[in-house]
Amino acid sequence: MKKNILFLLLASLSFTLFSCNxxxxxxxxxEVKTSEPVKITDISAEFYNEKIPFQEFKEKYSFFLAPQVPDATYEKKRNNTLERRMYKNAISLNKIPQLEKDLSELFAHVKYYFPKFQNPKVYVFSSATELYQEPILYIPNQKILFIDLSAFMGEKSEYYEGIDYYIKKDMNPENVITRVSETIAVDYVPVxxxxxxxxxxxxxxxxxxxxxxxxxxxxxxxxxxxxxxxxxxxxxxxxxxxxxxxxxxxxxxxxxxxxxxxxxxxxxxxxxxxxxxxxxxxxxxxxxxxxxxxxxxxxxxxxxxxxxxxxxxxxxxxxxxxxxxx
Incomplete structure (x- = not known):
C-alpha cells in the first residue's frame, strides 16, 4: 500500500511569507522606468450619472454594452439603488490614483521583460458582483483591460453573502494587481x-x-x-x-x-x-x-x-x- 502523507502541523511557528532565497x-x-502613466476610465461613474442621458452613454461606450440587452434593462440598472450603493462602496475602497500608480509599475515590469508589450487602455466598472469569479478581462490584441471593482470590496463585505470563503479571500482591494498580473502572465506562457x-x-x-x-x-x-x-x-x-x-x-x-x-x-x-x-x-x-x-x-x-x-x-x-x- 502506498504511503499516505505525514503532515507537520506547525501552526505555532512563524514563517516568512517569502519562500524564495x-x-x-x-x-x-x-530598476525599471515608469515614465508611461496609466489613466483609468471609470465607466460606471458615467453609467450611474443621472445627468448623462443613457443614449449619450451608449454612443460613447457601445463596446461595453451587450447588444442583445434592451435599453430598458440598462435604464433599470442605472436606477437600481443597491447597485448604485455597491458601486460607491467599490470605488471608495479601490482608490483610482493608487490603482493607476500600481498598474503603471506593473506594466513597466512587464515591458522590461517583454519589450513589445504596450500598456492597455484601462477601464474600471462595477457589475454589482455579477462577474465576481472572472473580474479581469484582458484583450491584448486590442490593448484593453477591464477591471470589475465590485469583485474587490473586501472578503468581509456585506455584499458577498453566499459566496464561498475560498473565493472571497481573493476579493480584497490588495488582490486587484495580482489578478491583473496573473491575467497578463497567461499571455506569455506557451500553451x-x-x-x-x-x-x-x-x-x-x-x-x-x-x-x-x-x-x-x-x-x-x-x-x-x-x-x-x-x-x-x-x-x-x-x-x-x-x-x-x-x-x-x-x-x-x-x-x-x-x-x-x-x-x-x-x-x-x-x-x-x-x-x-x-x-x-x-x-x-x-x-x-x-x-x-x-x-x-x-x-x-x-x-x-x-x-x-x-x-x-x-x-x-x-x-x-x-x-x-x-
Whole structure:
C-alpha cells in the first residue's frame, strides 16, 4: 500500500511569507522606468450619472454594452439603488490614483521583460458582483483591460453573502494587481496541449507564478498564489511532505485528469484523501511547481526569463536539484 502523507502541523511557528532565497530575490530586483502613466476610465461613474442621458452613454461606450440587452434593462440598472450603493462602496475602497500608480509599475515590469508589450487602455466598472469569479478581462490584441471593482470590496463585505470563503479571500482591494498580473502572465506562457502529465501541469502553473515574481517583485507570495496567510504558512511548512506524497504515489507522470481538481484548481483545500484534507492549502500542485521553477532559476542564473518559459517541464525538472527539506 502506498504511503499516505505525514503532515507537520506547525501552526505555532512563524514563517516568512517569502519562500524564495536571496539569489532569487536579486534576479527580480531590477530598476525599471515608469515614465508611461496609466489613466483609468471609470465607466460606471458615467453609467450611474443621472445627468448623462443613457443614449449619450451608449454612443460613447457601445463596446461595453451587450447588444442583445434592451435599453430598458440598462435604464433599470442605472436606477437600481443597491447597485448604485455597491458601486460607491467599490470605488471608495479601490482608490483610482493608487490603482493607476500600481498598474503603471506593473506594466513597466512587464515591458522590461517583454519589450513589445504596450500598456492597455484601462477601464474600471462595477457589475454589482455579477462577474465576481472572472473580474479581469484582458484583450491584448486590442490593448484593453477591464477591471470589475465590485469583485474587490473586501472578503468581509456585506455584499458577498453566499459566496464561498475560498473565493472571497481573493476579493480584497490588495488582490486587484495580482489578478491583473496573473491575467497578463497567461499571455506569455506557451500553451502545451500535448503535455498532459501532472509534472507538465504543475510546471506550467509554476511558470505563471514565476512571472508573478518578475512582474510584482515586492508583492507577498500569498497574494500571488491566492492564499490566506495561514494557507501560505501551511504550504511552506509542509513542502517536503507534499512533494513526498506526489513521489510516493507516482503522481508526477500520471495523466489522471482528476489531479487537476485535487491539486491545481482553486478550491477550499487540496484533496489527499486523508483526514488532514480540510486543514491543507488549496492548489498545492501549483505551489510545488512554483518552487521547482524557482529552484531551476536559482541554479541556472544564465537562463533568461524568456528562455526559461520556452523550456518544457521535463527539461526543467531534470536540470533542477529540487529536494525540499523541512
Amino acid at each position: 536571496k539569489e532569487e530575490n536579486d534576479r527580480w530586483n531590477v 502545451t496541449p500535448d503535455q498532459n502529465k501532472f509534472l507538465d501541469k504543475i510546471i506550467n502553473q509554476g511558470k505563471l507564478l514565476t512571472l508573478q515574481d518578475a512582474f510584482l517583485p515586492k508583492t507577498l507570495d500569498q497574494y500571488k498564489i491566492g492564499y490566506a496567510k495561514s494557507q501560505q504558512e501551511w504550504a511552506v511548512s509542509n513542502e517536503e511532505n507534499i512533494w513526498n506524497y506526489f513521489v510516493e504515489n507516482d503522481l508526477l507522470f500520471s495523466d489522471d485528469g482528476n489531479l487537476n481538481e485535487r491539486f491545481l484548481n482553486k478550491g477550499p483545500f487540496s484533496k489527499f484523501y486523508t483526514e488532514i484534507d480540510q486543514k491543507s492549502s488549496p492548489r498545492v500542485g501549483a505551489f510545488i511547481g512554483w518552487q521547482i521553477c524557482r529552484k531551476y532559476l536559482s541554479e541556472h542564473p544564465e537562463v533568461t526569463l524568456q528562455q526559461f518559459l520556452q523550456k518544457n517541464a521535463t527539461e526543467i525538472f531534470n536540470n533542477t536539484n529540487y529536494k525540499p527539506k523541512s
